[in-house]
Amino acid sequence: MRHKKLRKFFFYMGVIIVLTYFLFPFYWAVVSSIRPVSELFSTHQSLIPFKIQFKNYVQVFTERPFARNILNSTIVAGSATLLCLVIGSLTGYAIARLKFAGKMLVMLFILSVSMFPQVSILGALFQILKSAKLINTYPGLIIPYIALTIPLTVWTLQNFFRDMPKELEEAAYMDGSGKLSTFLKIVLPLSAPGLVATGLLTFIFSWNEFLFALTFEQLPKMYTVPVAIAMFTGYYVVPWGQIMAASVIVTVPLVVLVLIFQNKIIAGMTAGSVKG
Amino acid sequence: MHTKRMDPLHRTDPIYALAFIIPTLLVIGFIAFWPLGQTFYNSLFKSSLMYPQNRIFVGFSNYGKLFQDSRFLNDLWNTIRFSLWSVGIETLMGILIALMLNREFKFRGLVRAAVLIPWAIPTVVSSQMWRWMYNDNYGIINTFLLSLHVIKNPVVWLGFPATAMPAIISVDIWKTTPFMILLILAGLQMIPKELYEAARIDGANAWQRFWSITFPMIRPTIGIALIFRTLDAMRVFDIVYVMTKGAANTETISVYNQWTLFTKGFISPFFGYGSAMSVTIFLIISIFAIFYVKTMKIRLD
Numbered sequence: 001m002r003h004k005k006l007r008k009f010f011f012y013m014g015v016i017i018v019l020t021y022f023l024f025p026f027y028w029a030v031v032s033s034i035r036p037v038s039e040l041f042s043t044h045q046s047l048i049p050f051k052i053q054f055k056n057y058v059q060v061f062t063e064r065p066f067a068r069n070i071l072n073s074t075i076v077a078g079s080a081t082l083l084c085l086v087i088g089s090l091t092g093y094a095i096a097r098l099k100f101a102g103k104m105l106v107m108l109f110i111l112s113v114s115m116f117p118q119v120s121i122l123g124a125l126f127q128i129l130k131s132a133k134l135i136n137t138y139p140g141l142i143i144p145y146i147a148l149t150i151p152l153t154v155w156t157l158q159n160f161f162r163d164m165p166k167e168l169e170e171a172a173y174m175d176g177s178g179k180l181s182t183f184l185k186i187v188l189p190l191s192a193p194g195l196v197a198t199g200l201l202t203f204i205f206s207w208n209e210f211l212f213a214l215t216f217e218q219l220p221k222m223y224t225v226p227v228a229i230a231m232f233t234g235y236y237v238v239p240w241g242q243i244m245a246a247s248v249i250v251t252v253p254l255v256v257l258v259l260i261f262q263n264k265i266i267a268g269m270t271a272g273s274v275k276g
Numbered sequence: 277m278h279t280k281r282m283d284p285l286h287r288t289d290p291i292y293a294l295a296f297i298i299p300t301l302l303v304i305g306f307i308a309f310w311p312l313g314q315t316f317y318n319s320l321f322k323s324s325l326m327y328p329q330n331r332i333f334v335g336f337s338n339y340g341k342l343f344q345d346s347r348f349l350n351d352l353w354n355t356i357r358f359s360l361w362s363v364g365i366e367t368l369m370g371i372l373i374a375l376m377l378n379r380e381f382k383f384r385g386l387v388r389a390a391v392l393i394p395w396a397i398p399t400v401v402s403s404q405m406w407r408w409m410y411n412d413n414y415g416i417i418n419t420f421l422l423s424l425h426v427i428k429n430p431v432v433w434l435g436f437p438a439t440a441m442p443a444i445i446s447v448d449i450w451k452t453t454p455f456m457i458l459l460i461l462a463g464l465q466m467i468p469k470e471l472y473e474a475a476r477i478d479g480a481n482a483w484q485r486f487w488s489i490t491f492p493m494i495r496p497t498i499g500i501a502l503i504f505r506t507l508d509a510m511r512v513f514d515i516v517y518v519m520t521k522g523a524a525n526t527e528t529i530s531v532y533n534q535w536t537l538f539t540k541g542f543i544s545p546f547f548g549y550g551s552a553m554s555v556t557i558f559l560i561i562s563i564f565a566i567f568y569v570k571t572m573k574i575r576l577d
Binding site: 026043045109110116119123146148154 | 530
């Protein structure tokens with residue numbers, strides 16, 4: 001009996017250690033963002049802030065184009081996600097259900113892109129986008145993001161389509177429905193959960209991407225959120241309070257997303273890798 | 277196929293298939309394969325990014341120079357070092373925490389969500405948060421260790437090779453262990469409970485149950501997670517760029533390559549050299565990728 005209680009105690013201790021490890025940096029970012037400068041730059045910072053101020057949150061928006069950066073990220077990640085789902089679901093369906101020669105080759109071709117080190121196409125892609133006048137534009141980032149996320153999208157969605165019962169599609173074909181209308185009217189509505197799971201991953205990836213954004217968007221007003229946060233500098237000191245405030249601002253929506261769609265995100269992450 | 281010729285579902289339909297597939301092929305063709313070919317072409321010249329008209333054809337000599345470039349070789353070693361430590365520790369922690377979360381307990385859903393958050397936020401953000409915690413003057417890590425008398429003076433964590441790389445690795449571990457945990461957890465949940473009951477009846481203890489049931493059952497999942505993560509770690513850029521910009525012997529091949537292409541090679545003739553480095557990095561990663569394709573049994577038909 002005692003033994004069992006002791007084990008339970010150690011187990012919950014372990015849970016608390018794990019939680020602290022993963023969550024403390026966020027707590028510290030919040031605390032640092034609301035501390036007055038005099039307390040922030042001191043060698044004896046208390047774990048709990050005694051004085052609270054929200055100046056950093058105001059300054060992030062008044063002294064920097066951070067609102068614009070958030071808008072940029074939203075436009076880029078949102079468009080990339082929608083377009084990727086449109087293109088990826090068509091291809092995923094073709095691979096899961098249509099019969100054609102060279103399917104294996106097509107799939108390998110698409111999947112091979114997910115192994116590409118981004119840096120190895122960085123220079124040439126910059127030249128190509130520059131000659132197409134797409135540097136410092138939204139499409140200059142949206143199109144590369146579609147290419148980066150499409151392998152995973154196609155892979156996850158084709159797995160999803162494969163698991164759907166064939167009978168409904170067969171019935172539609174028997175009624176004389178064409179491939180495209182069957183896909184649009186029968187398959188897509190049924191695969192909404194799969195689309196949401198994949199869409200979330202695509203969105204998170206595009207929202208977080210740094211290397212391409214750093215290289216292809218060179219004007220501060222075109223920076224996406226990660227580039228803006230990496231580039232935060234001050235005249236005399238690193239503006240840690242503002243960096244932490246900005247970090248908290250972009251973390252909150254992701255936390256909400258994670259809490260709401262936890263199961264969907266995990267399903268998307270593990271699809272293919274556990275089943276495959 | 278021949279017997280079911282009349283059944284529309286089983287007919288070959290190359291036209292529809294083509295129409296459904298072509299957008300994807302176009303995007304990856306233009307954004308991945310064309311630049312890759314172009315990078316290879318660029319690597320045969322001595323040129324700068326801004327003045328491509330002044331280029332000189334040099335054949336494969338850029339590649340020869342690369343393997344005499346001690347900075348590249350050093351960075352390659354840094355990248356391997358980073359990947360081995362990071363992926364190794366992540367895997368161990370991933371297995372431990374996944375086993376823990378596989379038990380039924382109160383707040384399990386909450387813990388699982390909390391674990392997912394470091395994975396979901398931008399790497400740049402996590403790097404900045406940790407850079408602040410590692411700050412030599414005002415960082416919480418120094419404050420904490422000083423108050424415990426573990427260290428006598430503040431440590432400049434990101435300023436010295438002995439501590440900078442471990443600090444960077446620690447951030448990567450924090451950021452990507454969640455991926456390992458959730459993948460392994462998904463693997464654990466597919467193990468039939470009956471196996472454990474049978475083993476318990478046979479009198480196997482927890483340790484024996486782990487090695488004879490759990491580990492063999494999750495080994496394929498761990499294998500795939502390992503390869504995914506290794507490929508990712510070999511490409512590391514964001515964490516190093518934000519935390520040290522490659523100072524204190526933390527530079528990795530991606531950081532060096534980006535710098536060669538866009539800073540050194542911007543007006544001086546090193547863009548071609550940088551492109552040769554890009555191709556080489558591509559080949560190094562491909563070796564791992566081929567291993568990956570062979571390990572993962574791709575189910576296509």
